[in-house]
Amino acid sequence: MAEYKSTLNITQTSFPMKANLPQTEPERQKLWEGFGFYKGAFKKPGAPKYVLHDGPPFANGDIHMGTALNKILKDIIVKYQGLKGHDAPYVPGWDCHGMPIEHKVVEKLGSKAKTMTKVEIRKECKAYAEKFLDRQRDEFKRLGVIGNFDNPYMTMDPTYELAIVKAFQQMLAEGYVSRRLRPIHWCPVCQTALAEAEVEYADHESLAVSVAFPAKQLPAGVFSKVPLDKLSFVIWTTTPWTLPANLGISVHPDFEYVAVKAGDNYYVVAKTLLPAVAQMCGWKEGDYQVVDEVIGQKLDRGLARHPFLDQDSLLMVGEHVTADAGTGLVHTAPGHGREDYEIGLKYNLPVYSPVDEAGRYDARVKEWEGMSIWKANPLVVEKLKSLGKLLSFQTIKHSYPNCWRSKNPIIFRATAQWFIELDHKDLREKCLEEIGRVQWVPSWGKDRISNMVEGRADWCISRQRSWGVPITAIYCKTCGDVVKDAKVSEATIAMIQKEGLDGWFQHQAKDILAVGTKCQCGSSEFVKEEDILDVWFESGVSHMAVLATRPELTWPADLYLEGGDQHRGWFQHALWTGVALKGHAPFKTVLTHGWVLDAQGKAMHKSAGNAIDPMDLMKQYGADILRLFVSSEDYTEDVSIGTEMLTRMSEAYRRIRNTFRFILGNLSDFDPKTDRVVLDDFLPIDRWAWAEGQKTLTSLSEAYSQYQYTRVFHELDYFFSVTLSAGYFDILKDRLYTFEAKGKARRAAQTVLYDLLKGFVIAVAPILSFTSEEIWQSLPENFKEANEKSVFDAKWPESSATAFDATVAQEWEAIFAAKKVVLKSLEGLRQAKTIGSSLEGEVALYTESEFLKKALQKHAENLRYYFLVSKVDLKEGTAPAEAQSAEDANLKLKIVAQKSAGHKCARCWNYYDQLGPEIEDLCYRCGPVVQKMPAQGPVS
């Protein structure tokens, strides 16, 4: 048998089968760098805008899986919108100020920090932030993210800082800003405020006391069986020193409270805690009895007397009261506890905190004025005892907050803080209205943020730190009144524009105020605030600093896209400030994604050892595998990632890559300018495949624009492996390899391949960015337009949905359903070792379905090639008993398969009843093709 392999048009391509992504992806990055994509050249001036506004990650440490997920999702959207013809500029941002950086820097500086000025510390912090910003920038690029990385926005950038100051000044002028007391963590040793992250917990011995507060006045009908003058409310506390600041007693609305007679007196405690309280107070079984009870709600606004001061204590109802310890009645000092403060706000209690910065009682506590609260603790207990108000007393060991630096126990102490008044000018109402206008994806985000906006107590914007933007406000030293004057505001802005934020720290109030400025109270002494702004204010106003400032962007943004935690964070603070400053939400759509969890669905923690570093994945798999993974997961929920998933992704990736490679290999001799064939010259199967491609592209567009990437992934996966690889291409190989190279039939197939290639290399680009660019770069010049140097310069394939009518589609469906039955019948022969290749078999078809029969007859002469067998007989009459039936009874198809009795063509390997006549061992199709060739020469 002669060797005919050299006469075939076998695939030829230099496009490597093995991707080697970890090594090759950085080369694509360099290419993009060269194209100016990181300079903001990745946009289409003049085209309709699509603005995704980047939520700034904190410039601290390396990126983690969550950041990677977030940035890849954003990148997919931006690239899709860009390819679709939008001008979609992407400006990445970084959150640079804030506690974590300052904390790290101060820790590193050690004792030196105490001798440094704010300006000096700020310089160190800036260097630290810059270092990590650079690292993260490289990491994002490595993930394949394209954006204006050469000119990102940074909250520590002077122009950004100025925008923050302007936003603050506007809110100050419009009355949103106030200054009032609030309890915060305070270290009496360092005499400084502490942030949450600076608080450590350690075991501490405290005096725990039960205290009787005599009842003064009760709501009607409450404890009517008890003589009021003998009734007391019992509270339990581990901080007796806060009792002088007591202003109220909190109860839970749903708890049952009982009045208990013990000895001569009556005491109120929660019903479920009575046994514990009795034991604590030494009430013996039988010595006390319940005489009355009431639900907590009823106690609201009753009055008790302070145990040793001449003042009242208000009964309040709050959900924060627990029943796991104490008496179910909670001593409430709004100046000395977070929850006490919150409930105090609701009941309009003053934020009373008679303790100075060193932790000593001030003049308002006459008895112990100037005494340290730690020393006063036992004295308070003594006092209670002497007045008969002490019901129990013990020392307990419990976890207590300590200062990270001095390691001493800290306290809650009220100090003057700055606030955004959330109900000023109906801000809250307006925000809720705006929430209704925004599109939330997924839709439940709306409920989530609505609940949060409704329930938010207050927004404290002041922090007693150095690394941030100062609260540029001035207040009267005497009465505390805040200066709200347009001229002062202008002067402040002008100064910061000129000198930067350091100017604020270096100047005095008098440098900013006009000479002779006086407060309403008559004082002419003013204080310049040095507290800095909550970083949520900084990032929250990014819409002002970035969207409203950069000419290439728009206000509002089309999309904000962050993790679900940002309903509480960025989204909410952007909303408050957007509505306050501009009257509207700064976003049209808000999309949230879930958390990245480990393979078992558990949260990742460095300490738990289950954290995956995205940069490790870059080294092991490459960015496109991770990007494909992101597309495959339903990001609206939490996503699990593990080795198995990544292996799966590598496999799916290989299939897609190889399918592209197959196409490239079969187009090596195709010039679209001259070889293209019109639709009318397509073979029926080409029309089918082409239409399937169009259908899939349409569907992909739809899925992309609805942010449904799992759908994109599954459709791609299905189309590449089933429709193309196992379907069309398997059938096509015969024609591509054996037909006349330049003949119309082969060119028709190549035309379809070409359209598929051009369509799908772009359709895949938002996800498999590196690979599609690699493919694009490997395309011959005549495959692309002169200005299409990158795949991202190309235009999204406009798919036509009218490629097929429904009847034709149904015919093909029937034919492929029939093919499934054919394959099954052949499998029997194969298992019996009768045949190997399906071409060795032939089939006889029996059908009672008119529709199927018609469809089969229509394609009668090609069926053998569709089915990859050597003969298809369409038989009339009843099928023999041994026939293979279709599983789908509706198909009404039976098939008998047998080994072909024909002769194998040495070139195309199909079986024919007879070979020749042109060449003895070749079939009637191959003979003429080979005859036309130059002797022995390979096909050009």
Add this chain to the structure above:
RNA sequence: GGGCCUAUAGCUCAGUUGGUUAGAGCGCACCCCUGAUAAGGGUGAGGUGACUGGUUCGACUCCAGUUAGGCCCA
């Protein structure tokens, strides 16, 4: 403890307004090919729909509770 969310084959996802034997791809097992070859093709086995109860003629789908997990608070 509260707000919001999730639970369908080993993995990733589909399942229309509750309606017959719950689907797909991948993986896996077995087989074929050796002209996409560190590729390609075929067949097959995999599901108590987290659990419990309720509504209904009928529930993966609606309701309640439980369990497990996630985010944000407390």
